[in-house]
Amino acid sequence: MRYYVTVDGGTENLWLSRRAAKMIREQAIANLRRFRITSGYDYVGLDLDGASVSGFPNLNLAGIERRLRASLDIKAATTLQATRLVVSQAPVSDDTPLDALELVLAVEEGSAFAWTEGRTNFSSVITVDPDARALKVNAVVQDLLQDLMVANSDSIQAVLRKLKPALVAQELDKQPRRKAQSEMAPVDHELLGERLFLGTKASYAAQRARDAGRRSVFSTFEPDRYASFSALARHDLYATMDPDELSGFSDLWTGLLVDRFAEHFLTVDEAVELVRTGSFRRTRQERLEGQGQKVKARTRRQDLAADDLKRVIGDPRIVTADGSYILCVVNRAPTGVAGKLEVEFTNGSPSKRLLNKLTLCTEKRYASMIPLVRKGIVTPIRLFLKRL
Amino acid sequence: MPSTHYIGVVDLTVRLTSMNPLGHIDARQANKSFERHVITACRVAYDNSADPQSLVKNSIVIEGLTAKYFHFVEQKDLLTFIRKLRSLLIEDRLPFKICVGLGSLESSRLRDRLETSLADAIDTDDEVAKDRLLNELGVDDEETVRALFELYRAPSVKDDAVLLSAQLETFKGFGICLDKGLAGKIDDGQIFFNQLPVRTRASGRVWQPVEYLDFRFPTDSHDVVMVLAREPDPDDPTHSSAGPGEDHQEADDDSDAKFAVDDEEIVDMPATGSSVLVAEVFNLLTRSFKASEENGTYYTSLLTTIVRSSHYADMIFLPRARKLEPGGRRLASGWQKVPPVYVTLLARRQRPMLKKIGGFELVLGALIDEIYSGLTGLTSSASVGSEGSDAARAGWAANVFKRAVKDIEAAYGEAMLRKILASPAHVLREERKREVLTILSAR
Numbered sequence: 001m002r003y004y005v006t007v008d009g010g011t012e013n014l015w016l017s018r019r020a021a022k023m024i025r026e027q028a029i030a031n032l033r034r035f036r037i038t039s040g041y042d043y044v045g046l047d048l049d050g051a052s053v054s055g056f057p058n059l060n061l062a063g064i065e066r067r068l069r070a071s072l073d074i075k076a077a078t079t080l081q082a083t084r085l086v087v088s089q090a091p092v093s094d095d096t097p098l099d100a101l102e103l104v105l106a107v108e109e110g111s112a113f114a115w116t117e118g119r120t121n122f123s124s125v126i127t128v129d130p131d132a133r134a135l136k137v138n139a140v141v142q143d144l145l146q147d148l149m150v151a152n153s154d155s156i157q158a159v160l161r162k163l164k165p166a167l168v169a170q171e172l173d174k175q176p177r178r179k180a181q182s183e184m185a186p187v188d189h190e191l192l193g194e195r196l197f198l199g200t201k202a203s204y205a206a207q208r209a210r211d212a213g214r215r216s217v218f219s220t221f222e223p224d225r226y227a228s229f230s231a232l233a234r235h236d237l238y239a240t241m242d243p244d245e246l247s248g249f250s251d252l253w254t255g256l257l258v259d260r261f262a263e264h265f266l267t268v269d270e271a272v273e274l275v276r277t278g279s280f281r282r283t284r285q286e287r288l289e290g291q292g293q294k295v296k297a298r299t300r301r302q303d304l305a306a307d308d309l310k311r312v313i314g315d316p317r318i319v320t321a322d323g324s325y326i327l328c329v330v331n332r333a334p335t336g337v338a339g340k341l342e343v344e345f346t347n348g349s350p351s352k353r354l355l356n357k358l359t360l361c362t363e364k365r366y367a368s369m370i371p372l373v374r375k376g377i378v379t380p381i382r383l384f385l386k387r388l
Numbered sequence: 389m390p391s392t393h394y395i396g397v398v399d400l401t402v403r404l405t406s407m408n409p410l411g412h413i414d415a416r417q418a419n420k421s422f423e424r425h426v427i428t429a430c431r432v433a434y435d436n437s438a439d440p441q442s443l444v445k446n447s448i449v450i451e452g453l454t455a456k457y458f459h460f461v462e463q464k465d466l467l468t469f470i471r472k473l474r475s476l477l478i479e480d481r482l483p484f485k486i487c488v489g490l491g492s493l494e495s496s497r498l499r500d501r502l503e504t505s506l507a508d509a510i511d512t513d514d515e516v517a518k519d520r521l522l523n524e525l526g527v528d529d530e531e532t533v534r535a536l537f538e539l540y541r542a543p544s545v546k547d548d549a550v551l552l553s554a555q556l557e558t559f560k561g562f563g564i565c566l567d568k569g570l571a572g573k574i575d576d577g578q579i580f581f582n583q584l585p586v587r588t589r590a591s592g593r594v595w596q597p598v599e600y601l602d603f604r605f606p607t608d609s610h611d612v613v614m615v616l617a618r619e620p621d622p623d624d625p626t627h628s629s630a631g632p633g634e635d636h637q638e639a640d641d642d643s644d645a646k647f648a649v650d651d652e653e654i655v656d657m658p659a660t661g662s663s664v665l666v667a668e669v670f671n672l673l674t675r676s677f678k679a680s681e682e683n684g685t686y687y688t689s690l691l692t693t694i695v696r697s698s699h700y701a702d703m704i705f706l707p708r709a710r711k712l713e714p715g716g717r718r719l720a721s722g723w724q725k726v727p728p729v730y731v732t733l734l735a736r737r738q739r740p741m742l743k744k745i746g747g748f749e750l751v752l753g754a755l756i757d758e759i760y761s762g763l764t765g766l767t768s769s770a771s772v773g774s775e776g777s778d779a780a781r782a783g784w785a786a787n788v789f790k791r792a793v794k795d796i797e798a799a800y801g802e803a804m805l806r807k808i809l810a811s812p813a814h815v816l817r818e819e820r821k822r823e824v825l826t827i828l829s830a831r
Binding site: 015016017018019020023027052131132133134135137138139142237238239240242 | 479608610611614616656658660661662663664665667668717
């Protein structure tokens with residue numbers, strides 16, 4: 001997703017100013033920095049931009065699209081295909097041909113704060129009631145962005161790349177030439193895969209919300225094609241996520257992948273490839289406690305030897321089931337914590353020397369790594385591994 | 389001539405003054421955006437008008453190369469138009485001013501008079517008309533006069549519009565200025581008396597407030613900032629989580645409770661409507677201020693409008709950090725739930741600049757007044773048609789008000805408070821000044 005659109009329904013103020021993007025992005029990234037530490041999930045920031053489309057009667061997606069194209073704000077028309085968020089007071093109808101858009105979310109005025117199923121092409125519609133409207137709109141937009149940023153991380157995308165073709169093949173098998181019309185509109189496999197994945201994600205979120213009977217900020221949470229895990233993990237309308245929310249957020253992501261897609265997890269070779277070629281944020285010392293670290297760029301870890309990685313990732317004593325593991329890489333020569341580091345990185349057998357600065361943790365053991373990550377000594381990399 | 393018509397003018401202030409925010413505005417681009425926004429505002433007025441036909445027939449936005457004049461018959465249309473225009477221009481970061489008064493753009497102009505004279509001269513061979521033509525143009529034969537009219541095709545400004553231009557020149561502010569004469573005529577709960585600091589020859593170096601009418605921005609009643617405490621590091625033994633003697637009542641203690649707005653790292657500010665607006669305006673102010681320090685004064689009117697459009701009823705001050713919910717996060721000590729503009733005005737980063745702005749006491753005075761009104765539920769001193777005194781109020785958060793006044797004093801000094809106390813009653817009513825004085829003198 002590259003930007004959002006705010007639609008002005010004709011009254012004085014927009015719900016979300018065109019320039020709110022910068023602030024929301026900062027807040028979302030501040031949360032994700034802490035999320036990186038406590039869960040090991042990485043994220044990829046989005047380029048955000050707002051465009052305000054001045055109100056006109058009977059808003060529809062095609063109309064908004066035309067306005068956007070004409071607008072000076074959006075330079076390349078190709079980016080219109082990217083994910084998009086429409087914030088509007090009035091309901092937006094949809095009359096674009098199916099499969100034209102990857103993902104569209106709408107935030108609209110309603111009588112309750114609810115997450116409901118989308119109309120036709122929409123992925124989801126979030127309605128916001130007038131009570132505490134400014135805070136609610138803000139919270140929802142921030143959640144959507146946070147969730148998308150985490151979904152863009154290399155760890156998750158590596159699984160999705162394997163997963164989507166399988167989902168598409170399954171779906172096409174299910175309806176064997178039921179419609180000859182499909183010849184007319186050739187199916188975009190990439191788009192279909194994305195949609196199927198998001199659909200599964202939404203149904204998983206709905207199920208989790210039902211099972212737990214959990215307190216949610218939404219009065220109704222019935223996602224149809226898209227659900228933001230960050231929104232589901234949210235307890236209140238504050239911009240900063242608390243530890244509970246952070247762990248809930250990571251739990252939802254891990255849960256979805258392990259629960260629904262475990263057969264598409266990475267083999268040892270694929271995981272080694274991912275670690276060496278994917279880009280991940282290297283952790284740094286926190287500037288202020290609880291604030292996360294500021295890291296500008298993600299880097300590739302080609303300095304790590306493939307053999308060492310293979311030995312660590314392919315350790316049958318740790319990878320006992322298809323699941324989510326966290327690879328911990330030592331960043332720099334430790335000072336003051338050498339003892340602790342040695343214990344953590346040699347699996348408790350002090351006879352061995354530091355094993356190439358690498359260790360693989362289960363979710364549970366990662367908790368003991370967090371202090372080292374906080375201090376910027378260890379960089380965590382989330383991996384979804386197949387059982388050996 | 390119907391006097392209940394409304395006329396107004398809007399102009400990009402950057403064109404008249406040196407107020408151009410440094411390195412920000414490209415005049416040509418700004419001009420195009422300006423025209424586009426005027427057109428958009430016209431459309432919005434049209435869409436929302438009760439009688440679009442009459443709007444098209446009777447209302448106009450006309451002429452002027454540097455400014456746009458407009459004329460509305462219906463009050464509601466006028467309000468829709470100027471408010472929409474204001475939000476569009478602020479969104480685009482263009483400093484502007486809008487002046488509105490009563491009158492008509494249909495009054496005569498020189499060229500109309502000359503054309504009448506010419507017609508008279510031809511039709512009736514009127515000597516007086518010929519003399520007038522001779523007097524004004526130096527010729528009286530039809531052909532030459534017509535040629536002159538061909539040559540001089542410039543749109544000219546009409547009488548009422550000229551007066552309005554003069555008003556535009558004198559209004560050294562940023563935002564909307566309604567003629568004071570409209571006070572009883574416009575019935576909209578959102579108008580209020582705003583003050584503009586000006587420096588006259590008589591006043592010397594002292595800024596004198598000039599009163600005019602302004603519009604509030606729409607307010608979301610929950611548009612507040614909440615401040616959360618940093619999470620304690622679970623590995624750090626020095627961080628014992630929340631002290632044992634947690635104090636839930638907001639006791640009025642004068643201890644050195646931390647002045648939370650100073651600690652900018654921990655402000656948890658959602659980018660709600662007004663915080664974006666405040667950020668935009670401060671961005672412009674900073675740039676304009678760099679261009680020339682005098683420019684700061686232009687912004688006091690707009691800052692006052694923002695101050696008057698915020699929500700203060702929920703303001704909370706916590707002497708100590710407090711748990712918000714079991715097992716959850718903690719609220720930081722200091723200010724909790726304050727409108728974004730309060731945080732911004734008192735933030736340490738902004739203060740040196742704000743202190744230098746001439747007439748800034750009017751903004752702070754309005755802030756004190758609005759906090760008082762918000763906490764007591766009374767009307768603001770600036771509202772139109774409510775000159776009544778403060779009624780008795782039960783159980784209002786007096787200590788919160790006290791804390792706010794003290795914080796403003798701590799941030800801006802005693803001299804500023806004295807200036808605030810000297811400001812007009814429409815900034816801060818006399819009874820409220822007395823309240824402030826009581827707080828300041830109690831030590």
